[in-house]
Amino acid sequence: MTGPYMGDPQLTEEQEAVIQQPADAIVLVTAGAGAGKTHTLVRRLDRLVEQEGLSAREILVLSFSRATVRELRDRLARDGETAQYVRAQTFDSWALELLSAIDSHTDWQAQSFDTRIRAATKAIDAGDTDGRYEEALRHVVIDEVQDLVGDRREMVEALLGRYDCGFTVVGDFSQAIYGFQIQDPTERPGEFFTWLRNTFGEDLVELHLGKNFRARTEEARLALPLGPELQLSNGAAISGSHMHSRLRTTLGRTLDFGSLDDQFVCDSLREYDGTSAILCRTNGQALLVSELLHKGEVPHRLQRAAQDRAVPAWFAALFHSVDTSQLTRSQFDEALSTVSPPSDLSGDVVWNLLIRHSAPRGRRVVDLVRLRSILASGRLPDELTAQPPCPLVVSSIHRAKGLEFDRVLVTDPGPLRDGRDTDPDEEARMLYVAMTRPRDELWRLTAPDTRFVRKDDQTDRWGRYHWQRTWRLGLELAGADVRPDQPAGAWGFAADPIELQQYLATKVASGDVLTLERAEVEANDLDHGPSYLIRHNGRHIGAISDRLRSAMYRYMQLGRGFIPRSWPILIAGARVDAVETVAGSRASGASSGLGPHGVWLAPRMTGLTWFSYEKKNGEEAVNA
Template sequence: MTGPYAGDPELTPEQEEVIQQPAEAMTLVTAGAGSGKTHTLVRRLHRLVQEEGLRAREILVLSFSRASVRELRSRLARDGAAAQYVRTQTFDSWALELLSEIDSHIDWRSQNFEERIRATTRAIDAGDADGRYEEALRHVVIDEVQDLVGERREMVEALLGRYDCGFTVVGDSAQAIYGFQSQDPAERPGEFFIWLRNTFGEDLVELHLTRNFRARTEEARLALALGSKLQLTDRVTAPGPHLYNRLRTALGGTLEFGSLDDQFVCDSLRKYDGTSAILCRTNSQALLTSELLHKGGVAHRLQRAAQDRAVPAWMAALFRSVDASQLTRSQFDEVFPAVPSVGDLDRDTTWDLLIRHSSPRGRRTVDLVGLRSALVSGRIPDELTAQPPSALLVSSFHRAKGLEFDRVLVTDPGPLQDGRGTDPDEEARMLYVAMTRPRDDLWHLAAPDTRFIRKDDRTNRWGRYHWQRSWRLGLELTSGDVHSDQPAGAYGFAGDPTELQQYLETAVLTGDELVLERVNDETDDQGHSPPYLIRHSDRLIGAVSDPFRSTLYRYMQLGRGSNPRSWPALITGARVDAIETVVGSPLSGASSGLGPHGIWLAPRLTGLTWFSYEKKSREESVDV
C-alpha cells in the first residue's frame, strides 16, 4: 500500500464495513478496547471527504476527552489528507463556540461547563443553531459515547434529533466509567444507547469492532473475554459484583511486582526499556505511589486531570523574543531551535496552531496580544498543552482511559465496599479499563496504605490525618498554588527576576523536591494562612498564591468559624510538576526587566505534602 496509510495494519472486514457506510447512514459502532477505533475513524473521515464528496466544514467530530480529540487531530493531520480540516472538538469547547456565535454579547466563559451545556441544548431546541447547521451539517462523528450522561447526553440527543444528517457514533459500554457524574439512575451510562435505538429504530446500523490490536500476549488479553459481559444492554442490566470479583481474581493471578520501597523493584522500573504505567483506583493512591517512586529515585509523571492544563515553558520564550506585538515567521524560526520542549510537534504545525489561535483569519504573523488573551482565557489548543511523554506514568484508573503501554502494573483495588454510594457495575468497568491498557505485560501491585488519607470536603483536596482528630499532617498541592501576578523575585522576597527566570528554565526539573517555608505567623481577616515561600535546593523560586493560603486556612480549621491555632513551619514533599508559562501584570514584568507582555515562568506544584511543626505549635494543636 502507498499513500498516507502505508505501513498500517490491513483493515479487518469489520473496519471496512464501518468505513464504507454511506454519508447519510446512521451508525452505532461498538468498539472494544484496543480495537483500532481511532484508525477506523480517521479512515472513515477520509472516505467521507474524498469519496462521498463532503466538505470538511460539513462534518463535525465531537469527543468526551481532550486526549481523544488531541489523538484524532494528530492522526488526521498526519494521515487524513483533506479530512485534516474537519472540526474536531470536545463537547465543552464546541458548546462554547456555538454559544459565542449565537449570542456574542454574553460572556459565556464566565459560566461553568454545565451551564453552557444546558444553554446549548436550549439553543438547539429553540432553533437558534439552524442557521449554522440546518443545511450545512451532513455528518456527525461522536467518540466515547459510553461516557455521555446527564446534560451532555441531552445536548447530543438534541443535536442528532433536530438535524437531518448522517452520524457515526462510537463507544464501548464496557468502558463506561463516568456514571458518577450523574446521581440520577435514569441518567446513568447506557441511556444514550437506548435513546439511539428507540429514536432511529430500523434505520440505525449497528456494527462492532471486536479484534484487539493492542494486546500482544495472553497476559495482556486476560480481561478482554469479560468485555461483552460488561456491556450495557437495553435494560441497562447490571453486571453486578460477580464480574468485579472475577476481574479482581484474574488480576490477583498475575505476578506481583513487589513493594515500591524495595530498591531492587525501583531499579527494575528504571531499567525497563518500554513504556510502563502504574494504575491506581483513586488519586490518593496515585499520590502515595508517586511519593514512593520519588523516594526510590524513579523518574515518572503523575497524570493530571484532563481539564488541568499547563502552558509549556517554551511559550514564554516566544514572548521574550520580541518587544513588539507581532511575531513574524522568521523570528519564530530563530526561537524554535532553542525551545526547551515542543513534544511531537514540528515547526510548521506549531506555527500554524499559534496563528490559528491568536490572529485574525488571513494574518500570517502571530498576534502576541491575541495569544496573551488566549492564555488568559484558556483557549490554547490541547496540542500545545499536552503533558510531555514519560517512560513511566502514574495514574488513577479514570485518567488512564484511552491510553496504552507496554507494561501495566495495576494496584489491587480491594474488595467492594458495602454502601457509601459504591456502584459495583462501574467499579467492574473501571477495573476492566485498567486491565486492558497493556500491550504485553500485566502485573498486580499492593495498594498503598491510605488509612490516614482522606478527601477534605471543604477544600476538595486529599489530606493527611492522624488518629488524633485535631492533627493535620499534610495537604495535596495542585495547579494555581504558586503566586503568578508578579514574577519570582518581585513578590514575597527580593531577588533578580531575570536571573531567576534563567534558573527556572535551566536548573529546576520536573520531579525536583521543593520546600515551602513559613515567613511569619500572620493571618488576616480574609481567611488566609501565613505566607509561605518556595525553596528549590538553596534558592527561593517563588511564593504561594492567595488561593492556596485560603485553602490551607480552611484545611487547618477544626470546624466552620474556628480559627487555626498553629501552622506548619515547613511543608515538605512538594514536587515540581512542570515549569509553566503564566500570565501576570505587564507593569510588573516590565519593571522586572522581563519585557512588556506580562508573561514569565513559574513552577507548578504537585504532591501530597508533609507538615513539619515547631514543637510549641504541635502542643497547641493537640490541646484544641
C-alpha cells in the first residue's frame, strides 16, 4: 500500500496486529487517547477490501458521534485506496435507513432517536432484517464503543449477536463520558465490554493500541499515565473521586492562562498561529466563556451539540439557480461559482454527495424536490452540515469528544460536588478526555462564575437567575429559534424579501450582535410568550420561532398554573451563529419572489441572553 500512506508514520506492531486480522475474526481493540485508531481502521478497511476480497457493501461501519463518522469518512476519502467507498454512519442514521427499508410506510423521521433505535433492535431480534443483511454483511466495524449505553448498546448487541460475521470494535473505557444518558440505574458504562467477553469467550481477540501519536510535548502528555488507572476505577478499588482529585492536581501543575477580562490574554488568543480550544465542564460555562471572548473581540466558534445541525448558506444558491425541479452538473457548477462553498470540500465531492442522496434512479441530476425534503427533515450528509473550521473553539467537554487541537485551555472543574446527580467515575473520565485533547500545549483556566446560571428543567436550556427566586434574567438560544416557515420580510414586519436575502448573504456574519425586540405586549397564543423581531445593525432580519416562544413561556412560569404577565421588552446578548438555509412555505417563497422551492436564508442564533424589562413609568430597565 503506497500512495495515500506515503509520509505517514510507520505502523507499530500493535497497529499491524489489528490490521492483519482476517475478515471473519471477532476483535476488540482498546485504544488510548491519540493512539492513531482512525488511521488504523482505515488501513484495516483497505486490507478487508484489497486482500480479504470484501466489497464495500459487505462492510458496515458505525460510530456514536457525527464528528467521529465525519473524520472517518474524510480519512477514507483521503487515505483509503480500495476502501474509500465503504459507508460510515452513526447508529442513529443507520437505524433510520434500516427501518425505512423495512417499513417505508411509517414516517420514521418523525420519531425520536430513541424510538428508532428501539424499533431497529426489535426488527433485528425478530429477523425482519435477515433478507437485507444475512448474506450481504461480512464485517462490522464499530468505533467509540465505550459510549454505547442503553438503547444503542442493546441494538449493537442484537446486531453482533444475530449475524455470523466478523467484527472489529474499538473503544477506551477511560473516555466513556455518556453515562448520564443511561435511564436504568442498575446499568453502568462499560457493560458492552462485559457482554462481548461473556458472549464470545475465547473466540474474542483482544488487542491494544497504546502508543500516543497526538501529544508532541511533555505537558500534552501529563494526563496520559492516568488512563490505565481510569480503566480500573469503574466501581473497583480505585475510586472515581480519587482519580478526579489526581487529575485535578495534575491540571493544577499546568500554567494558569490568566483572566479572559485581561486584554493581553485576549490578544494572545487572537494572535496564536495554531488551533486552540477552551473546554468547559458544562455548556453553561461555554456560553459564559463565549460572552467574555466577544467582549474581548476574540473571534471564535461555539461548538454546537451533535444533533444541532445547520445547512450552510451556499445551499440556497442551488435552489435559486433554477426554476425547474432538477439541477444538472453545469447548473450546479455555475451556482457554486457565485457563492462560497466549504473550503474543505471540492465541487466534485459536493456533487457526488448530492447525487448519492437525491438523484433519480439511474440519472446524474439532482432532484430538488427530494433534496428539499431531505433538507427539511434534517437528513443531509454530515459533510454538508459540519461547522466551518475556526482557529479557536469553545466547547463543553462532551461536545469536543473526538476532537484535537494544538493548544487546549481546560477550565478548572473545581472539587466534586456532593449529590446523587454526580458520578465521580464519569467526572474523572470527563476531565481526562479534556486533558488529552492537546497536541502541544495544555493550560489551566479559571472557570467563569456560574452562581446565577443553571439548566432550566422545563426547557433544557441554560438560564440566568437571581437570588430573588422569581427573577428571570436571560435564556439560552439554540438552533430552530428563528421562524422558518416565512422568509424575512414576509411576516411580522414589512420589507423586501429579495433585498433582505441579499443582505443576509452579504452583510450578516457569524459573531455579529443581534437584539430581540418585543413585537406585541401580550402573547396571543396559549402557552407561548409574545413574538419578538430580530434586529441586526438597526434593521429587522427575522422573527423568533414558536419553539422559542414556547420555551420562553415555560422558563417564565414560576409554578404549575402560573400565567406569566411580565415579558422583556428587549433581549440582548444574542449572536449570529451562522446564516443558514431553511425550508419553509413554498407559497410564501413564491409570493415573495424567492422561487418555487420554498428555500431561503435565515439567521441562526446563539448565546446566553440578557432580559431588559420595562419600568412602570415606561422607561427601560436594563437587565432587570
